[in-house]
Amino acid sequence: MKARSCLGGRKATSLLPCNRQRPSGCLLAASRHSHLGRQSVLARHDRTVIRPYTAVASLAPVTEASIASEGGQMRRLKKMQTLLSAENYDGVVHEFKRAAHRGNVSEDFFGVVLEACSRLGDLETAMRLLETMKLKGIPLSTDVYTTLLKAAAKGPNAVERVVRLLTILEKEAGDGSSLTENSYLVVAKTLLMSNERRYVKAALTVLERLQGKVDSTKILGLEILALGNLDEVEELSSRISSAPDSVISCDFWAYCTIALHRCTSVKDRHEKCVSAYSALLHAIDAQAKEHTFFDPERQDLIVMATRAVFDSIQTEGKLAEALTIRRQGQAVFRTMLITQRQRDQLYKELDSGTLRVLRAALIESLTRREAATSRRTLHQEWTTIVDNMRYRRVLQDADACYVVLDLHILASKDGLSSMENATQLFEDMKKEGLRPNREIYNLLMQGWASMESLDSEHRLRQVLQIFEALRRAGHIPDVGSYTALFTACAPLNEEMTRDVTSGQAAAVLEYELQMLREGVVHDAKSTHAIIDALLGLGQYEEATQRFVDMRLTGIPRDLELYNTMIWRCSLESSGRAALFAVKDLWYTMQREEHITPDPRTFEGLIRCCQRQGDVVSALRLVEDMGVRGITPDIMIYQIVLDMMEPWGDLVACERTTILKCIAQNGKV
The missing domain is CATH 1.20.58 (Methane Monooxygenase Hydroxylase; Chain G, domain 1)
Incomplete structure (x- = not known):
C-alpha cells in the first residue's frame, strides 16, 4: 500500500535518486497499524532492525477548519517534546496529527517530527515534511537541514545518502548559507564512521574548514578517528597522549576506543582499546548525575565504542575481560540519568x-x-x-x-x-516481535542437520520444514540454505553409513540440481557439505569429481575439507575408501603448499590404515608426525599397537619404540 503524504492522498516521492523505493522503516507509513507502545521489527536489506516505535497511519490532511488557542498549541508542543525525549514516536505523531487537524502548525511542530525521523533514519518522511513546510510557507531554519542530514546518516548506505542529500541542499541553498557548521560536522562524522580510507581525505578537508567554528572536542575526536582509519600509529598515539584536559570527556574516550580498534598496527592494541573504554566508563561515572543524560547522538557513539571493545576482546579470546567490562558497564549505566x-x-x-x-x-x-x-x-x-x-x-x-x-x-x-529448545525459543521470539532473516533460518537448519543423535530421515524432515518456512517468510534460499540440506542427507556416523539407501544419494543430487536451477552457485562450505554427503552415501566417483572440479571453479581446498574426506573414508566398511584416502588424498594434500596437516589429519589417516590392516603405512604416519613436531595422543598409539598384535615378533622392535614414546610423553 502506498504511504500518503501528511498533506493528503498525494503520492509520496523522494527528492533523492537513491530513494525511489520506500524504506520499510517509514515513520508515517499507512500500511502498518499496531497498538500504541509496542515495538515493530522492520527488515532492511535482509537484516532485522528494531525500531522503538510502532508504525501508525499516515497523517491526516491538514485542515484549516479551526484554529486552536495559542496556549493549547504550546501545551501540545511541550507534550510532543516530552514524548520525543521518552522516545515515544507514536505519541509524537499522534499529537502532531491532532495539532494539524486543529489548524496552524508552526515550524516547532515540524521540528519535533523531523527530529523523530532523524533518530530513526527515516529520510523519506523527513523529505516529505520538508516539502510540506515549503508549500505551507513555513520558514526553514538552518537546524532543519542538519536534521535531514542526520536522518540520512542514520539509515542504510549512509555515506551515499548523505553525499547526495548534501549536493541537493547546497544546490538549493545557492551560496550554502542554509547549511551550518553542524551540518558539515554530520557529513564528516558519517564519512569517518564508515571506516573506509577513501573517504578520510574528504572528511579531513571538512574538519579543517570547521576549525575554530565548532566544539574542539568533536573536532579532535573525529581527527583521532580519521587517524585510526588510516592506521597512522605514531600520530594517533601522539594525539591521544597530548590531548588537553579541557577536551578529555566520555566522547573523547569513545572516539579513542573506536580508533584504537581500527588501527591494526598499534602495539598492544587490545590492551589500549580496553584501557580507553575503561577511561570512558570512568569519565561517565565521574560526571555529576544531572550531566549524564545522553542525547541520541552521544548514545550511538557509546554503543559503537562498546561494540568495538567487545570485538577486540573476542579477537583476543579474553573471556574474563569481557565479564569484567560487562560488570563495570552495568554499574556505570545503572546510575545514569537516561x-x-x-x-x-x-x-x-x-x-x-x-x-x-x-x-x-x-x-x-x-x-x-x-x-x-x-x-x-x-x-x-x-x-x-x-x-x-x-x-x-x-x-x-x-x-x-x-x-x-x-x-x-x-x-x-x-x-x-x-534443538527442540532452540526451535521453541525461536518461535517465542517471533511472538515477541522478531522478524527473522535468512541467516537465522539457515542457522536453525544447520543445527538440525548436524544432530548426530537423530537419523538422516528425521534430520532431513526437520530441515525441509524450516526450508519451506524460509520461503513462506519471503526469503529466497541461498547457498547456506542448500548446504544445510546436503548436511542433513549425509550419514553422521558408521552405523548410519551401513543403512544408506540409493534414494538418499538421489536426493542430494536433486537438491544440487534445484540449487543450480535457482541460480545459486557453490561456495567452499556447500562444496564441502556435498562431497561429505556423497562420500558417506557411497558415491565416490561423484564426490571425487567435485573434489577435482574445485580447481576449475576457483574454490580453494582447505585443511577442513581434507580432514572431512579422510574421516569420512575411515567409516566406509569395505576399506576401498580408506585406501583412496591413504594413497591418493594424502598424496594430494602434501602437494598443497598452503595446507599443513594437524593431529586430526593423522588420526583419520591412521584409522584408514586400521580399516585396511595396513600397519606399515600407519607406522610411517606416526614417524611423519614426529618429523613435523606433532606428538601423537594415546588414542593413536593404541590404534597402532592393536594393529601390531597379529604380527607378533615381526614388529617387536617397533612395538618397543612406541611404548618408549608413550612413557616419554607421559601418556600412560
Missing part, C-alpha cells in the same frame, strides 16, 4: 558482546575436543545473560537472536540443551 529504553540499549550491547565472546570460547573448546564438563560453566554464564535479556525484552534484534540460537545449538552438542 531513559529506560536508552539504558536497556546499553545493557543489550554489553550482553550481546559478552555472548559473542562466550560463543567464541565454546567453539574453540569444541575445536580442541575438550570434555563437555569443561564447558558447563560457560553454558551457565550465557544462560543467565539470555534470561536477563528476555526479561528486558531486548532479544528481538536479529543479530542477538542469531548468537543466542547458536549458543543453544552448541549446548545441544554437550547434552545441556536440544
Whole structure:
C-alpha cells in the first residue's frame, strides 16, 4: 500500500535518486497499524532492525477548519517534546496529527517530527515534511537541514545518502548559507564512521574548514578517528597522549576506543582499546548525575565504542575481560540519568558482546575436543545473560537472536540443551516481535542437520520444514540454505553409513540440481557439505569429481575439507575408501603448499590404515608426525599397537619404540 503524504492522498516521492523505493522503516507509513507502545521489527536489506516505535497511519490532511488557542498549541508542543525525549514516536505523531487537524502548525511542530525521523533514519518522511513546510510557507531554519542530514546518516548506505542529500541542499541553498557548521560536522562524522580510507581525505578537508567554528572536542575526536582509519600509529598515539584536559570527556574516550580498534598496527592494541573504554566508563561515572543524560547522538557513539571493545576482546579470546567490562558497564549505566529504553540499549550491547565472546570460547573448546564438563560453566554464564535479556525484552534484534540460537545449538552438542529448545525459543521470539532473516533460518537448519543423535530421515524432515518456512517468510534460499540440506542427507556416523539407501544419494543430487536451477552457485562450505554427503552415501566417483572440479571453479581446498574426506573414508566398511584416502588424498594434500596437516589429519589417516590392516603405512604416519613436531595422543598409539598384535615378533622392535614414546610423553 502506498504511504500518503501528511498533506493528503498525494503520492509520496523522494527528492533523492537513491530513494525511489520506500524504506520499510517509514515513520508515517499507512500500511502498518499496531497498538500504541509496542515495538515493530522492520527488515532492511535482509537484516532485522528494531525500531522503538510502532508504525501508525499516515497523517491526516491538514485542515484549516479551526484554529486552536495559542496556549493549547504550546501545551501540545511541550507534550510532543516530552514524548520525543521518552522516545515515544507514536505519541509524537499522534499529537502532531491532532495539532494539524486543529489548524496552524508552526515550524516547532515540524521540528519535533523531523527530529523523530532523524533518530530513526527515516529520510523519506523527513523529505516529505520538508516539502510540506515549503508549500505551507513555513520558514526553514538552518537546524532543519542538519536534521535531514542526520536522518540520512542514520539509515542504510549512509555515506551515499548523505553525499547526495548534501549536493541537493547546497544546490538549493545557492551560496550554502542554509547549511551550518553542524551540518558539515554530520557529513564528516558519517564519512569517518564508515571506516573506509577513501573517504578520510574528504572528511579531513571538512574538519579543517570547521576549525575554530565548532566544539574542539568533536573536532579532535573525529581527527583521532580519521587517524585510526588510516592506521597512522605514531600520530594517533601522539594525539591521544597530548590531548588537553579541557577536551578529555566520555566522547573523547569513545572516539579513542573506536580508533584504537581500527588501527591494526598499534602495539598492544587490545590492551589500549580496553584501557580507553575503561577511561570512558570512568569519565561517565565521574560526571555529576544531572550531566549524564545522553542525547541520541552521544548514545550511538557509546554503543559503537562498546561494540568495538567487545570485538577486540573476542579477537583476543579474553573471556574474563569481557565479564569484567560487562560488570563495570552495568554499574556505570545503572546510575545514569537516561531513559529506560536508552539504558536497556546499553545493557543489550554489553550482553550481546559478552555472548559473542562466550560463543567464541565454546567453539574453540569444541575445536580442541575438550570434555563437555569443561564447558558447563560457560553454558551457565550465557544462560543467565539470555534470561536477563528476555526479561528486558531486548532479544528481538536479529543479530542477538542469531548468537543466542547458536549458543543453544552448541549446548545441544554437550547434552545441556536440544534443538527442540532452540526451535521453541525461536518461535517465542517471533511472538515477541522478531522478524527473522535468512541467516537465522539457515542457522536453525544447520543445527538440525548436524544432530548426530537423530537419523538422516528425521534430520532431513526437520530441515525441509524450516526450508519451506524460509520461503513462506519471503526469503529466497541461498547457498547456506542448500548446504544445510546436503548436511542433513549425509550419514553422521558408521552405523548410519551401513543403512544408506540409493534414494538418499538421489536426493542430494536433486537438491544440487534445484540449487543450480535457482541460480545459486557453490561456495567452499556447500562444496564441502556435498562431497561429505556423497562420500558417506557411497558415491565416490561423484564426490571425487567435485573434489577435482574445485580447481576449475576457483574454490580453494582447505585443511577442513581434507580432514572431512579422510574421516569420512575411515567409516566406509569395505576399506576401498580408506585406501583412496591413504594413497591418493594424502598424496594430494602434501602437494598443497598452503595446507599443513594437524593431529586430526593423522588420526583419520591412521584409522584408514586400521580399516585396511595396513600397519606399515600407519607406522610411517606416526614417524611423519614426529618429523613435523606433532606428538601423537594415546588414542593413536593404541590404534597402532592393536594393529601390531597379529604380527607378533615381526614388529617387536617397533612395538618397543612406541611404548618408549608413550612413557616419554607421559601418556600412560
